[in-house]
Each structure stands twice: as C-alpha cells, then as structure tokens.
Amino acid sequence: MTVQGHVEARRLWQKALQEMQADVLLVLDESGYLIDTVGSRPGLSAETLSSLAAASLMALREIRHQAHIGQSDDHELVILEGPQGRVIMGKGRQGLVFVAVLPPDSFLGMARLIFKQLLERQWNVALPSADDLSAPPFPGADELPDDFEELEGFDLDAIWSNGSS
C-alpha cells in the first residue's frame, strides 16, 4: 500500500501511536533527520533520540557488513526494554526509520505487530533533499520564506558567545 502525502501519512502515524499505546513515535530518515514526531513524552529530546537511533541502525548495518553476513531482506527491528518503558526502532522502505517509545505497561506483541506494518508500508512523503525545494513535507509548504536575502545576511555573531559552555 502506498500512502501519498504528509497529511495522510501523519493521520496513520497518529493511529499507529494509539494502537501501539506508545507515548511518542518519531519518523526520520536513515541519517537521523527528524521528519515528524507524533505524541510526546516529558524530557524526551526528539532530535537527540532520532540521531542516536539512526546511528544504532547504521551500527547494525556495519556489523552485518564487517561480519560478511549480508543484509537482511526482512525489516530489522530493535527492541530495548527498561523499567520505565520500551523503545522499538526499525528501518522501513525508502530508508524511512521509525522509533516508538512505549510506557512499561504497553502490550509489546501488539506494538510490534503495528510497528512492522509501519515498516512494510510504502510512504510517499517528502524526504529531505538538497536540491528539491519543491517537495513540501507539509501542506502549504510551497510558501517558502519570501526573503531569503534576509536569511543570507544573518550574522552568527548575534548568537555566538565566544565563551565556553
């Protein structure tokens, strides 16, 4: 099944979030670029989690590569469990990566099933592209900032402290 457009995709991600009883679902590309977040969890940094998840999946790929065992045809799922909950992550078609954070009382079997469905779907949402400004990930995203000149003139000195952290 192919899901066209970000609005439809987002609706399905929200539905998946509810069915998995997850707190949060992150959608990213395989480099860790955060495309969307549904749900929330206090104290969770979506950007940091997405870059770490992408790195972990890259690590798995490198392990396969270094061990000469070949890449799997099936979608690889990683499940982490701890006393405060669970994390499920995996890479689906087109390199789209999903990360779900679940509370401890969630039903893992159901969550896993729903998650697999996410990975198996064909998501035709816009992924970041260096030279494709016309691929809007959100409705109305074709209204780009009308003043790139102002952006071009931005001076880093405005936020650069020259000090230490």
Added chain:
Amino acid sequence: MLVNVQKRELQVKIVYYGPALSGKTTNIEQVYKSIPPNRRSELTVMKTRGDRTLFFDYMQMELGKVAGFTPRINLYTVPGQVMYAMTRKIVLRGADAVIFVADSSPIRIRENLYSWRQLFQHLEELNISLEGFPIVVQWNKRDLPNAAPIPLLEQTLGVNGRYPTFEAVAIRNIGVKETLQAALKLLFKKGRSDERTKSQPKPTP
C-alpha cells in the same frame, strides 16, 4: 531544506566532511560551546577511545526568527575513517551544504585528496546536483609548525577560487565561526536562487 509552514520552521542540514582526525568533531564541539544552551540541542558525540568518530556527531542550533521563519540548523559530522564510507554516504544524504575540513599536516595531503574525491563521488551517487551546491573548505590545524602552504593545499584539491576557503585552528575556536557563517550564507543564497528559478514562468514549447 525542509520548510514547515505551519510551525514557520526551516530545517537545514550541514555536514562536516573530511579525512579522519582532521578536526570535524572539534569544529562541532566549538560550535556547541559557543552557542547559548537555549539556542541549541545537546551534542551527540559517538567516539571510540582513540577519539575517532564512530558514526556521526550531531547538534541542532536555532538562529532565532529570520524572515518570519525559525531556521533550525542541523550540524552533522561524518566518521573520517576509510572503512566507514557507507556511513558517510548515508549522513550526506539530504545535506544542504558541506564543510570540508582538511588537515594542514603535509603528511595528510593524500588523505585530504582521497576524502575530497570521495565527497564528490558520494554527492554524484546521491544525485545531488553539484552545480551551485554549497561547499566551504576549511584548512584546519594552521598552528602546526610544519603546516603545508595554503597554495599547495588548494592546488592538491583543485580548489583554486571555486569554493570559499578558511584557515582555522579549530581546537582553539579560530576560524570555526567564519567557516560555518560562510556555509550558511551559501546555502541561503542557493535557496534564494532556486526560489527565483522556480518562480520564473516556464517557456511554452
């Protein structure tokens, strides 16, 4: 470049690329130290014991409101070691600009060249149009007593005025800001020219 009109956000991705141990992580660490905490994310650094980047380093910074939008700048480094070519290519995907960090040590010139060539190979494989693609070159470690002369470094990479270049001592936070500023300027300039091209009426056949 991702634009979220609902949130009035502009997401851009800049990748620090270059040979192993040239100072890519040091650059991003200096950016992290120089930006106030309320304007940046935490820095994710994955290093081995020998200070080698395993996968990538990452941080996000906010420029504040500019032109009615909040630009969020995502900074990545790639692992420099030769064996991580696949990871480098993945991290490069979706890049809006590249900062190439070259090592000024004369014994690293070959590594600079290898990495420079691989960068263009990856960009081509990723179907990133090289015409006008923002690349800034940083000659790092200029404080080395035997640092290679800039003309030699430029000649080796074939830079010769085609890309902006900056001298730096990243470990002392010298030249880091200037390099990043140049990359931002170039990528927003490209955004402007792309926007102009897009808005021009297409000729009728």
